Amino acid sequence: MRDGSNHRTDQFGGSLHNRARLPLEVVEAVIDVFGADRVGYRISPHFQNYSMNDSNPHETFCYLAEELSRFNLGFLHMIERVGEPMRVAPGARFASIIRSIFNGTFILNGGYDADKGNATIQKSEADLISYGSLFLANPDLPERFRKNAPLNTPDITTFYAGEERGYIDYPAL
Numbered sequence: 001m002r003d004g005s006n007h008r009t010d011q012f013g014g015s016l017h018n019r020a021r022l023p024l025e026v027v028e029a030v031i032d033v034f035g036a037d038r039v040g041y042r043i044s045p046h047f048q049n050y051s052m053n054d055s056n057p058h059e060t061f062c063y064l065a066e067e068l069s070r071f072n073l074g075f076l077h078m079i080e081r082v083g084e085p086m087r088v089a090p091g092a093r094f095a096s097i098i099r100s101i102f103n104g105t106f107i108l109n110g111g112y113d114a115d116k117g118n119a120t121i122q123k124s125e126a127d128l129i130s131y132g133s134l135f136l137a138n139p140d141l142p143e144r145f146r147k148n149a150p151l152n153t154p155d156i157t158t159f160y161a162g163e164e165r166g167y168i169d170y171p172a173l
């Protein structure tokens with residue numbers, strides 16, 4: 001739906017309303033199969049690679065969040081990185097605005113550890129925090145968080161290597 005990638009001239013391109021049409025139709029179709037409470041939606045508004053870009057991600061994704069609120073979805077999940085790489089500068093963040101617009105469970109993601117995650121939930125900036133690379137590197141991540149135990153460091157070179165190494169071989173505590 002991003003105007004930097006979507007160059008359609010039919011009813012799925014041009015205005016924000018039109019660009020949001022396709023994702024919203026997809027959500028409707030998926031809800032018809034699974035039921036709204038079993039459907040979640042993920043947005044990555046700050047991501048600008050692989051030919052994806054938008055002249056005004058704030059406006060685009062606030063509109064989408066508002067439209068998604070009609071469906072009573074299971075959750076909305078947003079990546080807005082607080083850690084390197086690709087950390088989003090504080091002045092460019094709008095997760096709290098998306099949270100205030102969206103009417104359901106709001107999950108944040110992107111460079112969190114246990115402390116940052118807890119602080120964010122305590123400030124009511126998200127309902128939940130999700131963990132990606134830390135979970136890859138720590139098969140027992142919840143237990144480590146509970147015990148305040150040291151964490152294995154994710155090995156970035158294995159992330160997109162296309163084999164099991166880096167996915168099933170990190171040691172548990």
Ligand SMILES: Cc1cc2nc3c(=O)[nH]c(=O)nc-3n(C[C@H](O)[C@H](O)[C@H](O)COP(=O)(O)O)c2cc1C
Pocket residue numbers: 044079109110111112130131132133134159160
């Ligand atoms: C190996 C790997 C593959 C990923 N693949 C995708 C993907 O296909 N689509 C996507 O939206 N995000 C993908 N991500 C991003 C994660 O979903 C997550 O947003 C990101 O890792 C930030 O969270 P973290 O800091 O807890 O790892 C991937 C991340 C990793 C580490």
